[in-house]
Amino acid sequence: MSIQQVPEIVVSTFNRGLDTFAHILSKAEQHAKENDIDVNSLVDARVVEDQLPLSFQVQFTSRVVRTNLGRLSGEVLPPWDENEKTFEDLKKRVQRTQELVKSFDLAKTQGKEGEKFEMHFKGQDHTIYLMDFMLTHVLPNFFFHISTAYSILRAKGVPLGKEDWLGGFLGL
Numbered sequence: 001m002s003i004q005q006v007p008e009i010v011v012s013t014f015n016r017g018l019d020t021f022a023h024i025l026s027k028a029e030q031h032a033k034e035n036d037i038d039v040n041s042l043v044d045a046r047v048v049e050d051q052l053p054l055s056f057q058v059q060f061t062s063r064v065v066r067t068n069l070g071r072l073s074g075e076v077l078p079p080w081d082e083n084e085k086t087f088e089d090l091k092k093r094v095q096r097t098q099e100l101v102k103s104f105d106l107a108k109t110q111g112k113e114g115e116k117f118e119m120h121f122k123g124q125d126h127t128i129y130l131m132d133f134m135l136t137h138v139l140p141n142f143f144f145h146i147s148t149a150y151s152i153l154r155a156k157g158v159p160l161g162k163e164d165w166l167g168g169f170l171g172l
Contacts, residue, residue, distance in 0.1 A: 013169075014101045017168065018094060020167065021061065021149065022098065025087075026091070027159075040086050042153065047148075058094060059084065063082075064141055068134065068138045075108070112130055113131060116130065119133065
C-alpha cells in the first residue's frame with residue numbers, strides 16, 4: 001500500500017462499513033416485526049446506563065464519515081441536524097451517508113499525501129500527517145461506533161452473528 005492509496009482505502013471502507021450498518025439495522029427491524037417489538041424502542045437502547053444510545057452511534061458514525069470526507073477533499077461539508085427520533089430516521093441517516101460516500105470524488109484527494117493535520121486529543125494538540133490520521137484514528141473510530149451499535153442491538157436480542165458483521169465489509 002502506498003500513501004496515495006489511503007483515500008481510496010478509507011472511502012472503500014466507509015462504503016462497506018455503511019453497508020454493514022444498513023444490514024444490521026434492517027435485521028433489527030425484521031426481528032422487531034417478527035417478535036412484536038416496537039422497533040422505536042431500540043433508538044434509545046444501550047448496553048449499559050452510561051453508554052450513549054443507538055441513535056448517537058448512527059449519528060456519530062455519519063459525522064465521522066462526513067467530517068473526514070471533508071478533510072480528504074479539503075472542503076468543509078456542512079453539518080447535518082442530529083435529531084433522529086425514530087428507527088426509520090436512523091435508517092435514513094445511514095442511507096443518506098451512503099449516498100454521500102458514493103458521490104465522493106476521489107480526485108479531490110490528490111496532492112494531500114504530505115499534508116499535516118492538527119488534532120486535539122486528551123487536552124493536548126498533536127500534529128499528524130492527514131493520511132496517518134485517517135488510518136490510525138478515523139477508521140478505528142468508525143469501526144468502534146458501528147461495532148457499538150451492533151453490540152447494542154445484539155444485547156437487545158437481535159439475532160446478529162459474525163456473518164452479519166463481516167458480510168458488508170466483504171462486499172457480500
